[in-house]
Amino acid sequence: MHGPASSGWLLVALCAATGAYCLLRMRSSVVEQRRAAGGEALMGFGMAVMAVPAAVFTPPGWVWTALAVVFGGAGLHALWAARTGAGHLHHLIGAGAMVYMAVAMAAPAGQGHGHGGSGTPLLTGTLLLYFVAYVLVAGVRLVPVAAVTGVAEGAGWGDRPELARACRLSMGIATVAMLLAV
Template sequence: MHGPAMSGWLLVALCGATGAYCLARTRSCSGEARSTAGGEALMGLGMAAMAVPAAVLALPRWAWLGYAVVFGAAALFALRGAVRSSHHRHHLVGSLAMVYMAVAMTSGGGQGGHAAAGVPLLTGALLVYYGAYVLRSGARLLPQAAVAGTPATVARQPELAPACRLAMGIGMLAMLLTL
């Protein structure tokens, strides 16, 4: 993606670590949770690969088309469960956003450092969606208010998956801003 190199590398680190955690999480769960963790791992690692600063690695057009194919397949997989689960709908939107960014990069962004250009209305709609997603996800990480006079403490170690989803949402916002 395009933008300052330091922010690109920070995005690579954030998304790569998130994707690696989700990949490790697939080993400890089964069924629907495993499928969700696998989708999140693909998204995180794919975002990390796409966020490598263009000044370091200018990918050829066919590589961006490869990203579009991989995330198009992920979108079809997410479409299966989109009817029954809002999380699958989110994966569907995320996969389609990755396809959109990869296609935008084929229009010049992946060739010699020219700026990528997306459709402003679609980019704006995705920015609004991910902005709302990040705010909602961040609010869910806040401690819940005390119930019936008990202090608001966390009884068990919180799972990192919600924080990883928040991190990927922030990463997606950053990537969309570069279009």
């Protein structure tokens, strides 16, 4: 990513912390929450790798290919899961955005932004519109959840809906920041 290294490191920290929290959520007793948390942990850690400032470390070219393959697989998994409900559609779009950014960053140096490449402006703009709308809606949904007192006594970190929504919101914000850098 281009821009000041300090903002890049903040994005790395946000994504890594979100990925780590999602790993904690995988200990939930609710199967669907565990599945969603696993995909979100993968997304958080993948975004952390992609957000490392290029001035500090430029990974070898195979890293971008590996990330594109991993997120392509995550997208196929989300597509398979989407047949049972629309909740997985966001994961499919997120995985697609990650593949897109990995491919854009794998482009030879000098052809645009990021670590090397430049994305297609129409696709970048479409993804930006989607994720900005997602962030706004997720932010609005987060407000009433924090006021709910119905969280069970002794509920673990993985069973707190407001924290799961905050996790998704932070990854949406990070995706917007990363798309702006493509």
